[in-house]
Amino acid sequence: MVIIVESGADRQTVDNLIDKVRSLGFTPHPIFGVEKTVIAVVGHKTQEKIEALETMPGVQQIIPILKPYKLVGREVRAEPTVISIAEGVEIGAERVIVMAGPCALESYEQFSHIAHYVHAAGAQVLRGGIFKPRTSPHDFQGLREEGIPIAKAVKEEVGVPFVTEVVDIRDIETLHEVADIYQVGARNMQNFSLLTELGKVDRPVMLKRAMSGTIEDLLQAAEYVMVEGNADVILCERGIRTFETTTRNTLDISAVVALKRFSHLPVVVDPSHASGHDWMVPALCKAAVAAGADGLLVETHWRPQEAMVDGHQSLTPSTFEQLMNELPAVCEAVGRTL
Amino acid sequence: MVIIVESGADRQTVDNLIDKVRSLGFTPHPIFGVEKTVIAVVGHKTQEKIEALETMPGVQQIIPILKPYKLVGREVRAEPTVISIAEGVEIGAERVIVMAGPCALESYEQFSHIAHYVHAAGAQVLRGGIFKPRTSPHDFQGLREEGIPIAKAVKEEVGVPFVTEVVDIRDIETLHEVADIYQVGARNMQNFSLLTELGKVDRPVMLKRAMSGTIEDLLQAAEYVMVEGNADVILCERGIRTFETTTRNTLDISAVVALKRFSHLPVVVDPSHASGHDWMVPALCKAAVAAGADGLLVETHWRPQEAMVDGHQSLTPSTFEQLMNELPAVCEAVGRTL
């Protein structure tokens, strides 16, 4: 259930309410919105306990939540969550955020080169894999520890926040010095230990939908992070597994519309992994923005044909630049900016 | 294989070529484009036969086609096919075409009312089911024969072309007096008898993708129509069956991008059946246009809660009007008009 706190209530009233919730054996999750404060309450409820809460000062209303997700839902927070990634870079607000870069860091030279042109073209966040989860143990697993100083150097050079994937709870601390956003990959969407640990860090988490994860599964996975106290979760649609083989996955564009309706969290789209084809990426980026996405995750490589991973789905510098020139018109057509 | 005819070749040269193709035991399918004429040649080829053709006057080049579809492919026709539906209504050109109306005709009053507001809001084509294929034999199967005079009267009143589904080869003739476009539903995408018969009519055919039809399956189904001589095929993406249950089907937005690349035929999107939710339709319409769709198929009903079929996915008159007001900006952002 969710306790809607009266508009005028001061901090002391809210704290008393939280104590009361706890004393009744529940776990309280206060959420301080711009317009209203709500306390999401998790635990088994009885009529008596509800009545004990209803009579507390500051309680405007108690609303039961029937959905399997609670903290991530619109019932708890009607207004969209805006997450600050770095000075001047916010996701979930009017501006559409482009996160671009190579699938994997390969060398200082490669990453630095890409970072510069990506930044010049207008991307607000740099992406790049350091620890790579690969289907086969015999494939390139990323630069791993060696990639961290490279990422750090390039980030500082270019002056742009950085998102990278974490695949192991033991790497959370290691990556803390470079990751402005921790990415959880599709294969780990239901690695609940990892989600729980990321719920305790002070950085935004970008959670990718599993290949067979339903929209509801994704929202419940996000709940694992939020329930630990980290409210800065970005949801990412990256294509689901279907029978269609023309594309690597099937981009579920309707998921963007559904996620934005059911949840207050920002939603980004990764058309590179969804489609697996560089020539599809620009049109899908436009479709994603038109459908209401708050951001895009775009793979680009200075020399796609030489890329160690996913070269066929990476834009060249010039196609990336062209995309960045064409996107603003689509953003404006749906009331956004780039 | 495809014979590319020399640019300057006159009609007699082309006819001679066609005769030669036929005399070698092949079936010729000449396609007269604006810039070039090609002859698609179907049949088992030998080296000798190819050589016999290569030496014919007017032959610029002979290209083998490796894809399982031939006539529908870009190899045969690089420029997009523009299909004339009625005086002043073309699909496949710059203007995005909106086909709107109820899922099913229910009465003269209902259809007339909807047709008027749909036309007033700017839809260029009217849609409405007369013969309805329904999963259960116990469900409403459409007005059937009784719907034809209603459709005819309303069409003439409003002065707008009409698209309706044909589910039985015996109805092709019956529907000829009202249908400006014959729609083949998803369940009949591989009803090859129906496709073959529609290949012989003088009207455009709109072919919906089957729930489990791959992009290649859809193109080969279109080939069944084209191979009989009817070149006016419109492809329709309407969602595929996946594990996701939030939506009725999963709109495969990447299919729009793929179909436009692989084929010269126009592509429309039906977000109503794809999503099953009225609140998703406007955002998906915008996404479809942004991805490159040539048209949209939108269900709308004057009183959705009373609709005999699919009311929950039908826009109200006012939400439809709002959509038609918002679409032009998206069209312009990708170089189209409405």
Next chain:
Amino acid sequence: MVIIVESGADRQTVDNLIDKVRSLGFTPHPIFGVEKTVIAVVGHKTQEKIEALETMPGVQQIIPILKPYKLVGREVRAEPTVISIAEGVEIGAERVIVMAGPCALESYEQFSHIAHYVHAAGAQVLRGGIFKPRTSPHDFQGLREEGIPIAKAVKEEVGVPFVTEVVDIRDIETLHEVADIYQVGARNMQNFSLLTELGKVDRPVMLKRAMSGTIEDLLQAAEYVMVEGNADVILCERGIRTFETTTRNTLDISAVVALKRFSHLPVVVDPSHASGHDWMVPALCKAAVAAGADGLLVETHWRPQEAMVDGHQSLTPSTFEQLMNELPAVCEAVGRTL
């Protein structure tokens, strides 16, 4: 709803009941079982009408049916339907029926040879396609009309009933002289015109599940046949479309268990189309029988590597014979015979 008729009721009582049902505006479907007679009643019901029926002589009980299918359901008929295919060949009873033969008839020599060894190995029904629905119009479409005299001759020679696919309502009559069972292919599972026409013939219909047909869709498709009066419907599980590409389709073995529980109709399994690999077929045949299937549909070819269609999934004469030797033990293990 379903009217359960009292055990002792005579024919006149049942006829009176049927008249009453009709006079109330319903459509009656009487089903005469060994143990009890029931009348399935289709139409919109009111409390008054139900009461008018409840007071009729011979009515033991009136049961509402909540499922979307009615005549095919176990509520209407608890005991399994046993369908007589030919003298001494019944499906749905203790004996498991094997239907075997080539995917397509290619010549008299080919079909006669296969028919003989298939019969010798113990198959009770011969299969073979005359009209073939193919994904591409450029592929072999079967011998068509020319195949009918071949099928007729071979059938008589070998003395075995024959199942073949019908893809067009205009072929129902043509095939009547050779088909002991009309097969409806997966692509036509929801070709409701075809189902309706087959509901009027005096032969069993074998209905294959569509590639994306749910178990409920299949049962409702069977209902289209039964509602027209033809109660002899055999359901066929032949694999569904999923993301897995090792197999041509994914054999849904659970569907056998579900169909046998929800419906009284016999269920057969086609492991050849489901898997697409000859080496998988024997193990899947055994699994199907163990799961409760009433029959098997097995592709076999005298020279698989020369087969015009689906050679890679066809058993050779010797692997077919070996399978037929191994199956009886599995049948017996689950209380069946071969």
Next chain:
Amino acid sequence: MVIIVESGADRQTVDNLIDKVRSLGFTPHPIFGVEKTVIAVVGHKTQEKIEALETMPGVQQIIPILKPYKLVGREVRAEPTVISIAEGVEIGAERVIVMAGPCALESYEQFSHIAHYVHAAGAQVLRGGIFKPRTSPHDFQGLREEGIPIAKAVKEEVGVPFVTEVVDIRDIETLHEVADIYQVGARNMQNFSLLTELGKVDRPVMLKRAMSGTIEDLLQAAEYVMVEGNADVILCERGIRTFETTTRNTLDISAVVALKRFSHLPVVVDPSHASGHDWMVPALCKAAVAAGADGLLVETHWRPQEAMVDGHQSLTPSTFEQLMNELPAVCEAVGRTL
């Protein structure tokens, strides 16, 4: 590639070969079979290096492996791997192994009661979740640390080996005192950190297929464990995600046949999670054995309607006993025992 060692070669020859492989920059994985010894060699190969190996004493043949998995494949080991779970309990041999128990441990009383009847009915391995990965963080997550002494006590009481799921690398050590087999759940099939750590333990690992994992993905996930040195991997088919909603997942029975052909590892089937319905489990168990499975994973509960997790798919004591009485006949029909 794989080095096939000559039949007569002694240990010293093999060790020399291994040293040579390592000195060339490769990683060797020797596999000592009953009939032959092979050394799987992982790393980038050049023609020179291959020649350097070919001339070594003891080398019978060098075979390149084109499949993305190597150590798990039949090329490396033709004979089936038999894994010893406990004194007298082996999986992968003639005897089919039944692993049964509740989805989750709930109390000493519950687990002890179930363990006793499961053992009495003939199950050779006891199953039960201590750490439960649940879609929602608000659902019961298992007894966790408190469950370990319960499992230990019951195991000793009944004298039967125990399989339980590990969801976090930090729990591997904790569970070591009770787990005879570490289970990796479907959601963690591609949690490569977990797989890598389990590759270093001295216990068998049972790896469940992910809901959207292909057969090839599963084999490559198993490769992650084997590559670290743990050769005792059991593969588990537990249903995949498809559009069908009658069942919780779709049991991919063909995967059993494919996995047994492509890999030497034992394969078990979990019909409880695959179907989600207790009434389906017995028929699916029989189908799994008929298809060639080496074992079954069956959920059973003393009071299914009171189970904290998955009660609807748990067999009652009496239906479990009945299943155990019916299975031997099916085992024998395919040359196995129970």
